[in-house]
Amino acid sequence: MIRPIVKFGDPVLARKAEPVAEVTGEIRQLVDDMIETMYAAPGVGLAAPQIGVPLRICVIDISGGRRGGQVITLINPEFVERTGMQLEEEGCLSVPGYNATVARPERAVVRGLDREGQPVTIEGTGLLARALQHELDHLDGTLFLNRLRGLPRDLIIRKIRKQQRSGAW
Numbered sequence: 001m002i003r004p005i006v007k008f009g010d011p012v013l014a015r016k017a018e019p020v021a022e023v024t025g026e027i028r029q030l031v032d033d034m035i036e037t038m039y040a041a042p043g044v045g046l047a048a049p050q051i052g053v054p055l056r057i058c059v060i061d062i063s064g065g066r067r068g069g070q071v072i073t074l075i076n077p078e079f080v081e082r083t084g085m086q087l088e089e090e091g092c093l094s095v096p097g098y099n100a101t102v103a104r105p106e107r108a109v110v111r112g113l114d115r116e117g118q119p120v121t122i123e124g125t126g127l128l129a130r131a132l133q134h135e136l137d138h139l140d141g142t143l144f145l146n147r148l149r150g151l152p153r154d155l156i157i158r159k160i161r162k163q164q165r166s167g168a169w
């Protein structure tokens with residue numbers, strides 16, 4: 001089932017999400033809904049808080065669903081390692097219409113549980129490393145906007161506030 005994606009301004013996006021106690025059928029259903037919602041958007045990653053669920057779950061497919069079986073599910077993920085630095089444009093399904101250059105480590109290793117509740121370790125460079133960090137940030141209530149400095153950030157937030165006031169957000 002495709003779920004509505006919440007946008008910047010919703011408090012669920014600003015709070016720290018709770019760990020999943022047990023990977024049940026209900027959690028697997030939630031994961032499947034997240035994957036369907038991500039592909040429909042379309043996007044390359046989605047975190048549970050983005051559909052209003054404050055749990056530590058994210059899904060990533062940097063092929064955007066073009067290559068079958070590429071989807072990564074991470075439950076209770078945590079960083080094992082982060083190295084290097086990359087500067088690339090980034091956007092977010094919860095901040096539609098805005099992109100900005102964000103500094104991120106070039107390589108990331110993340111450990112968590114998969115959809116079946118089995119331990120999994122994912123290592124990514126480039127876009128995958130960026131997606132891993134973007135989605136794990138969501139689980140701690142951080143948006144890419146929070147990673148921007150001064151003027152670029154203020155400019156985007158000012159434009160969003162204007163859209164919010166006019167009901168266009």
Ligand SMILES: [Zn+2]
Pocket residue numbers: 091092093094134138
């Ligand atoms: Zn996002």
